[in-house]
Amino acid sequence: MDSIFSGEARDLVDRSARPQSLIITIYAAYSRSNGGWFSANTIIQLCAELDVAEDAARSALARFKRRGILISKKQDGVIGYAISPEMRRSFDQGDARVLQRRDSPINEGWILVAFSIPEKLRAIRYQLRSRLTRIGFAQVSGGLWIAPLQLSTDAISLAKSLKVEKYMNIFSAEHMAFEPTSAAVQEWWDLEGIQEVYNSFSKTTKPVIKYWASKNNAIDASRAFRDYTTILTNWRHAPYFDPGLPAEFLPKSWAGYQATENFFKLHDKLAGPALNFALNIAKK
Structure with a gap:
């Protein structure tokens, strides 16, 4: 029987094509540098960069408004959407899990x-x-x-x-008895399923890493925005499934190590140019 992680692994590629997932990433990654607000036209333009049709983008925005995730708000007479206070807190808390490198901790219990x-x-x-x-x-x-x-x-x-x-x-x-903690961990967590998620993510990053490695220091801002937004959309769920177990309880070839390295290789190169691209669109 498939675990929930098998479904997540299969879902990974599809997620980055969904308007709702992409818009959440846009707001999480870029809007807080713009006061938490983007005009509707900015979102539509950014979505167009990601091959999301205007009607699909507007439908997703309306859905987020109904759910209270986004708040309709005008700035200088321009119609737009701001992230709700609850979503801002969620994004702020999520940064520590999604955008900070996590080394395997020591076993503190x-x-x-x-x-x-x-x-x-x-x-x-x-x-x-x-x-x-x-x-x-x-x-x-x-x-x-x-x-x-x-x-x-x-x-x-x-x-x-x-x-x-x-x-x-x-x-x-503390785990005191009766089976070894390493064996208990194998029972409690579906480590194979989590590895499947990480392996699927790494697979999506390989062509992107190869492309940018060939460009040396040349940065196409539009391409950086597209690639980083897509990769971040795929990545932002993976660290939540991973409990961050001490290395002593993980397989030696833990797929999370390579997936993390791949993400941050792209994050370090593309996050800044992608943010600048989004903010430049917002200023137009």
């Missing part, structure tokens, strides 16, 4: 999340379980979940965002 949510709130319970998985937690049993200790802040933020603090307790812990 574990965080345990225990919760019991009443049946009348089962939709929230389902959402909590889904989001715990998507920030790197693994289910030990029932309402008991585990992650490396460095994910404590993520767990607390998640509990507050879902307003489930009164149903949840969070502990720091």
Whole structure:
């Protein structure tokens, strides 16, 4: 049976062609340098660079407005959309996970999340379980979940965002017995599935890395914007599935190492030119 990570790996290439995914990346990567706001025309022009049709871009913007992700706002009489305060917080928190290099930490122990949510709130319970998985937690049993200790802040933020603090307790812990911790980790996390996500990402980056390696210091700003936005759209989910386990619990050929190297090789070269391109479009 496929794990959720198999679906994520297959989904990776498709994600960078979806208007909604690309617009989220545009706002996350570029809008905060423009006060969190872009005109509707700016978004449409940037989407056109990514081969997204105008009607698809407008439809996605309208959907984000209905969901409260974007707020319709005029600046100097120009119609546009700003990120909501909640989305700004999400983007700011996400930077630490997505845009900072994560070396395998030392083994400092574990965080345990225990919760019991009443049946009348089962939709929230389902959402909590889904989001715990998507920030790197693994289910030990029932309402008991585990992650490396460095994910404590993520767990607390998640509990507050879902307003489930009164149903949840969070502990720091050590694994004492009875099976080896390395064996338990293999049971708790689908490491093969996470590696599949990383391998799929690395596959998408190879032709892009090859292209830019041939250009030396020459930068085509439009191409930099297209490539970086696409790569970031593919990348920004992967670090959340990875709990950031100590190296002693990972396979020696852990695919996350190569995927991380590939992303930051492109990030370091393209992020600045891509941002400048987006801001120049916004000024027109």
